[in-house]
Amino acid sequence: MAIAFPKAKINIGLYITEKRTDGYHNLCSCFYPIPFYDVLEILPAPNYSLHISGLNVPGAPEDNLCTKAFRLMQQKHGIDEVAIYLHKHIPMGAGLGGGSSDAAATLKLLNELFDLKLPTAILKEYAAALGSDCAFFIEEQAAICTGRGEICHPLPLSLYGYHLVVVYPELHISTANAYRHIQPAPVGYDLERFLCTHEPEAWGTVVVNRFEDYVLELYPDLALLKKQLYEAGACYASMSGSGSAFYGIFKKPLTDYQWSYPTWQFAIQND
Ligand SMILES: C[C@](O)(CO)[C@H](O)COP(=O)(O)OP(=O)(O)OC[C@H]1O[C@@H](n2ccc(N)nc2=O)[C@H](O)[C@@H]1O
Numbered sequence: 001m002a003i004a005f006p007k008a009k010i011n012i013g014l015y016i017t018e019k020r021t022d023g024y025h026n027l028c029s030c031f032y033p034i035p036f037y038d039v040l041e042i043l044p045a046p047n048y049s050l051h052i053s054g055l056n057v058p059g060a061p062e063d064n065l066c067t068k069a070f071r072l073m074q075q076k077h078g079i080d081e082v083a084i085y086l087h088k089h090i091p092m093g094a095g096l097g098g099g100s101s102d103a104a105a106t107l108k109l110l111n112e113l114f115d116l117k118l119p120t121a122i123l124k125e126y127a128a129a130l131g132s133d134c135a136f137f138i139e140e141q142a143a144i145c146t147g148r149g150e151i152c153h154p155l156p157l158s159l160y161g162y163h164l165v166v167v168y169p170e171l172h173i174s175t176a177n178a179y180r181h182i183q184p185a186p187v188g189y190d191l192e193r194f195l196c197t198h199e200p201e202a203w204g205t206v207v208v209n210r211f212e213d214y215v216l217e218l219y220p221d222l223a224l225l226k227k228q229l230y231e232a233g234a235c236y237a238s239m240s241g242s243g244s245a246f247y248g249i250f251k252k253p254l255t256d257y258q259w260s261y262p263t264w265q266f267a268i269q270n271d
Pocket residue numbers: 011014023024025026027029095097100130131132133134147148149175176179241242
């Protein structure tokens with residue numbers, strides 16, 4: 001039996017710097033893992049099956065990223081069939097990377113279950129083939145990610161002691177559409193250095209998510225959400241990924257605040 005708790009991520013700053021010839025875009029972003037989890041269990045079984053509980057995941061089982069991760073491992077290493085149990089908790093189309101995290105966790109669990117002893121570098125290579133965000137979730141540590149998002153350099157950034165509020169406005173944003181509407185532009189400053197030398201209170205006017213303008217144009221009411229996070233005392237607030245979730249970083253836990261959308265609060269306790 002193998003069990004894992006795939007984490008979500010937030011993007012702290014997200015810059016789309018170039019359109020590539022392969023249809024993807026180069027980006028530069030700090031990916032930060034957050035204690036918001038799905039649950040994944042994999043058991044040996046006579047036939048492949050995927051069982052999902054919790055949130056409803058759109059798409060056929062064969063299109064699920066857990067299945068794609070399993071098929072990849074089967075093709076590369078001839079592993080036996082398994083039953084995968086996924087309890088879905090991280091909202092989808094939120095920019096929190098839940099599907100990518102499930103895929104990375106599937107690769108890691110299969111590596112363990114079948115004692116394949118694949119090194120991290122190989123797992124990252126497989127993960128990158130499943131999705132641009134997936135490689136980050138192999139190690140789940142704060143990183144500056146570049147390329148398609150699959151080149152991850154660990155970043156000594158810790159939000160230890162802060163409280164994170166994630167608000168999900170229940171709008172599913174298509175990542176591919178969001179990329180199509182972006183005009184690539186250089187970052188213009190050293191994101192890594194800036195984040196490591198400034199407290200979150202100083203990030204507001206400098207560290208931006210370049211998808212925000214596009215999403216706010218589609219859904220102008222979301223501007224209010226960001227404003228509310230600041231009014232509630234956030235040191236820094238932003239959209240994550242291509243949306244639609246927004247997050248706020250707080251010094252103290254938030255109490256007595258009413259949000260019009262599903263909201264989660266996390267104490268950041270370790271890196
Ligand atoms: C917006 C972010 O969440 C930021 O962390 C990610 O870049 C999204 O990464 P992801 O969901 O793993 O994306 P993928 O599943 O690889 O790609 C979905 C679609 O988004 C577009 N895409 C994605 C990543 C990237 N660097 N450039 C792109 O243009 C492509 O049209 C692609 O077909």
